[in-house]
Amino acid sequence: MIEKKQQIYNKLGLHARAAAKLSHMANMFSSDIYLIYNEDKVNAKSLLGILTLAASVGNEITLQAAGEDEKDAIAAISDLFDRKFDEES
Amino acid sequence: MIKSVIITHGQLGRELVQVAEKILEQKLDIEAIAFDWQGDGSSMIAQLEKFIARNQGHKVVIFTDMFGGSPSNISTRFINANVEVISGINLPGLLKFFCCGEHNGHFRQIVKKVEQEAKDGINIISEYLGEKK
Numbered sequence: 001m002i003e004k005k006q007q008i009y010n011k012l013g014l015h016a017r018a019a020a021k022l023s024h025m026a027n028m029f030s031s032d033i034y035l036i037y038n039e040d041k042v043n044a045k046s047l048l049g050i051l052t053l054a055a056s057v058g059n060e061i062t063l064q065a066a067g068e069d070e071k072d073a074i075a076a077i078s079d080l081f082d083r084k085f086d087e088e089s
Numbered sequence: 090m091i092k093s094v095i096i097t098h099g100q101l102g103r104e105l106v107q108v109a110e111k112i113l114e115q116k117l118d119i120e121a122i123a124f125d126w127q128g129d130g131s132s133m134i135a136q137l138e139k140f141i142a143r144n145q146g147h148k149v150v151i152f153t154d155m156f157g158g159s160p161s162n163i164s165t166r167f168i169n170a171n172v173e174v175i176s177g178i179n180l181p182g183l184l185k186f187f188c189c190g191e192h193n194g195h196f197r198q199i200v201k202k203v204e205q206e207a208k209d210g211i212n213i214i215s216e217y218l219g220e221k222k
Binding site (some may be wrong): 024047048 | 113206
């Protein structure tokens with residue numbers, strides 16, 4: 001199991017479209033993947049779960065993955081955050 | 090493969106699909122049928138019959154806007170081992186159906202997951218936040 005701290009850079013935070021992209025990407029991996037923010041831990045493969053975090057720009061969350069492709073999963077998801085979900089140039 | 094159709098009063102279904110397409114950034118494979126306010130439902134029945142005939146060999150989910158309403162009542166007559174109706178569909182439920190490989194699995198499990206996600210998407214926010222504190 002690996003974890004990585006991740007900053008949210010996109011202005012709208014983990015809103016619907018970003019959550020859709022994130023859950024879509026998480027589902028491409030076999031590992032169990034979670035997002036942890038404050039006291040909440042949600043399944044990154046659940047769009048609605050991600051939305052319940054109500055995480056905004058500037059917040060720091062923890063990405064957690066456990067499974068065969070955990071490293072690739074964290075790298076790909078982290079890259080999506082760093083790219084601001086391709087919402088901003 | 091699961092095929093889907095949404096049947097609602099007015100253009101509610103079409104709008105819901107358009108919003109889901111915007112969020113998921115993809116064209117969704119779903120047909121939207123609007124209930125004809127002036128009619129007796131026969132046009133809706135005909136459209137549903139055609140849809141199901143066209144998708145023979147597939148599982149079919151019919152989404153409706155409200156249990157007990159005409160779209161839902163008419164859809165109910167089509168229920169069988171391959172056709173299920175989910176009433177009261179909302180955005181979370183629809184997104185669950187189309188997002189994230191939810192079509193992988195047993196038909197019954199998939200419709201149950203969609204039903205649950207739609208229900209979970211309804212919250213009194215102050216109570217929800219209170220529970221989280």
